[in-house]
Structure formats: C-alpha cells, structure tokens
Amino acid sequence: MEPNRKPTTAAYALILITGLFGLLSSGCVTRSAPDPLSPAERLNLGVTYEQSGRLELALREYKRAERGDLRGTALAYQGNIHTTLGDLQRAESVYRAALRINPDELTALNNLAWLLAGNHQNLEEAEQLILHALSLNPEPDEPFRNTLETIRGRMEN
Numbered sequence: 001m002e003p004n005r006k007p008t009t010a011a012y013a014l015i016l017i018t019g020l021f022g023l024l025s026s027g028c029v030t031r032s033a034p035d036p037l038s039p040a041e042r043l044n045l046g047v048t049y050e051q052s053g054r055l056e057l058a059l060r061e062y063k064r065a066e067r068g069d070l071r072g073t074a075l076a077y078q079g080n081i082h083t084t085l086g087d088l089q090r091a092e093s094v095y096r097a098a099l100r101i102n103p104d105e106l107t108a109l110n111n112l113a114w115l116l117a118g119n120h121q122n123l124e125e126a127e128q129l130i131l132h133a134l135s136l137n138p139e140p141d142e143p144f145r146n147t148l149e150t151i152r153g154r155m156e157n
Helices: 009-026 039-051 055-064 068-084 088-101 106-118 123-135 142-156
Strands: none
Touching: 039 055, 039 068, 055 068, 068 088, 068 106, 088 106, 106 123, 106 142, 123 142
C-alpha cells in the first residue's frame, strides 16, 4: 500500500477476518463456561432472593435452575413469583408447564389449585389437583388441607 493512502473497506475486512481467525485458532475465543452452580444451588439462591423481596433476581435464578430433575420445581417457583407480581395468567401457565414435566410437583399442584380457587374458576379441577397432592402424602400437609378446605368452601357457595 502506498504511504498516506487510507486502507479500503476490503482491506479492513481482510484485517478483521485474519484477526478473528487468529483468535479462534489460538483458543482465545471460548464457549461460555459451564454454570458453576447446580440447579439445586440456583433454586436455593432464588429462594434467598425471594425471601428478601428481590423478586426479579429470584426469577432469574429460578430460570437458571431449569435443568435436569429440578426443571418442574424451578417452573413452580417461577409461578410463585408471577403470582406475587400479580401476573396470574402467566403464573397459571407456568404452573401447568411444571405439571406437564412432573405431574407430582407438590408446589405446582397446591399453588395452581389455590390460584384456580382464588379466581373462582375450575373448582372441580382445583379439587382434583389438591386431592392428588394430598395422595402423595406431603409433609407437612396442613397447607394442602387448607387449600382443600378453601376450595370446598367455595364449591358450597
């Protein structure tokens, strides 16, 4: 190239491609590292954030926990955040997704039943959900029995 002459667009592209190829071949550009926390640790971190009122951070951690065997639980916990935030349609959708993954997910069974009862809709479905949860012998079972009593009370009215 002649002195005092500006490089062309093609020359810039060649420099860029050469530089990227060099980085890729040298190993300087890597894939993202695996998550250092397990799904259970992500859930625990989310619970800590949720208890301190940091709901957006809790939701982020619950989403990061959506791996392996705890995927249904992570979705159920996300449903809890959406319920707290008042997004009841999203909460219902997420609880149902959790139950598609794990039909025995106690949190999703109880909280979807409670949500349906609270909206006075699908009380029969709500009763079936909570009866299924109770058939799994949760300990303690008091919150589940309270949900059942609420549902049956609304069914009578």
